[in-house]
Structure formats: structure tokens, C-alpha cells
Amino acid sequence: MDSNTELLVAWRSGLSGWDALVDRYSRLVWSVPRSFRLSQTDAADVYQCTWLCLAEHLTRLREPERLGVWLVRTATRQSLTVLRTRGREVSYDLWEPASPLPAPDEVAVTNDRQRRLWSALMTLSERCQQLLRIAAHSPELSYAQVADALGMKLGSVGSTRTRCLADLRRKVEGLR
Template structure:
């Protein structure tokens, strides 16, 4: 399946084509299960995350701006749903390593400015790079195989493409 085929499947699913829905579910369900598992969820919680993620796609399908990026959208949604399950269960795990502490308003302003700069720089990278970077950032626990499946690119190209995309982004941010 090539990069643009996901977009075509989404367009057909919008039109009510059950074969397109089956193809989307076949293509992305393993990824969604892997994301939920990566949050330490099990059994029914994983099933709930996957089912809710598909429900969110059904709800937003008519308004999905870029059908070709549906895989990245599903991955981000599964991550958010997994976090929501953890919050509801009161089991959200703290981040490991050093977590910076906000000590004043200047830190909040700097953080917003940095986020804005990164978002603006992401807007300048090619669409495939943007999708790969968004997926990598949104779900850092995904394997290259899962990213390959989500984006419909060869497994061996994920690492080198990611490296080139990060270099492009760093140049745009002036940190390369």
C-alpha cells in the first residue's frame, strides 16, 4: 500500500464503502493495539482505547482535513485515549528522568514561544516529513515497524528519513 492509498481508503469510507473500512481497520488496528500496550494497559483497557479511537475517526471522518494522514491521526488519537484511560484509573506514571520545574512566568512564556517556533518550523517541512515527525513525537514508544505501517513507507527508510527530517527541522529552528 503506498502513501496515498490511505487517503483513497478514507475517501471511500466517507462514501460508505464497507471494504474501505475493513482495509483501514486491517491496516491500522495492530498499530493502535501496540500504542495502547506501550502505555502499560492491558485487556479491556486496550480494547476500549482501540474501540474509542475508531469511534473518534467515525465521528470526525467528514471533517478530516488530510485523509492521507489518517494513520498519524489514529496514532495520536490512540495515544490520547490511552492517557485518558490512565488518568481515569488514577495510574498515570510519572516521567522518568529529570522533569524541569516551572519557576516563574518567564518559563511559561519561553515554553509557549518555543512550541510556536517548532510548530512554525514543522509547517515548512515536506508533508511526509511532517507526518513522520508528528507520529514520532506523538507516540515516542512506537517501533520503526509500527511507524512504517502507519505511514505506508518501507521499514528500512524510516530511520534515514527521520534523520533527514530532523536535520531539516533543526535547520529551520537554527539549531543545526
């Protein structure tokens, strides 16, 4: 498999390195806006902007082998920008048939659970937040892809995830 450095050099030379980079990191880049629960349209915008930023900053990348980390950070910044721009509006797809509304008590319980979960998640370290978002929204990613994206050692992904989940569980329980 070609290294990121080799692929970037090939792309700069006009060869097919770009397609290989997109194939390698596409799912990872998509996982970031999905983890922020952006609408499909906003997630697609973040995805495209992330790749555009890479094209614009290609000559300034100092550590091509840490490209996954760079892409996650860029997509995260883009996602946060979209959230700030859009506020907290909820996007409804007008083409989808409307489902029956849940009972008010179900809504209250669900909202309370979500509030406690998000409040607890925001108290975790940045690394735990990123790791748990990727795990929740892109479970198909391998440990190697997650390690590359977050700049972690491959052998520490599972144990770190376990510690982060245990910490999150304790914090959610403390918010009851």
C-alpha cells in the first residue's frame, strides 16, 4: 500500500494519488459530520469543504503520514462552523413520510437521557470525545483507521475506548 507521502507526491505530479487518498479516508471524513448529527446536506458540504481544504493546503502539509488527524480536525472545524451558522435548527426531510408523534412522556424521557448523555460527553477529554463520536457514528472503521485519524497507537485504541466509555458511564450516572 502506498504511503500518504507517496500518494501526495503522485497527486502533485498529476498522477492518480488523489483517488487513492479519497478511497483511503472517505469513510473517516464522513464520520465526523455524522458524529455532529448534521443533516445529509450539511454533512456533504463539510465533506466537500474538507477535501477542498486539503487541496488548498497540500503544499503546506508537514507530516503527510498524519493526514488522517489533519482531515478529522479540519472536518471537525467545518462541522462546528456549520453548527454555529445553522444554530440548533432541526432539518426535516420533506420527502419522507411523517411518522406518528411520540407521546409527550416518551419525548420527555428521551430528551432527559440525551441531555444527560451530551452533558456527560462534553466533560470528557477531547480525545475521548473524538474517539467515542467515531465509535458511535462509524463503527465500521477499523482500529487502524481510528488510530491513524486520532494520532494514537494502534494497540491503545481499544483500551482507551473502554476507559472513555467507563468514564462516560460514571458521569451519566452522576447526573441522575
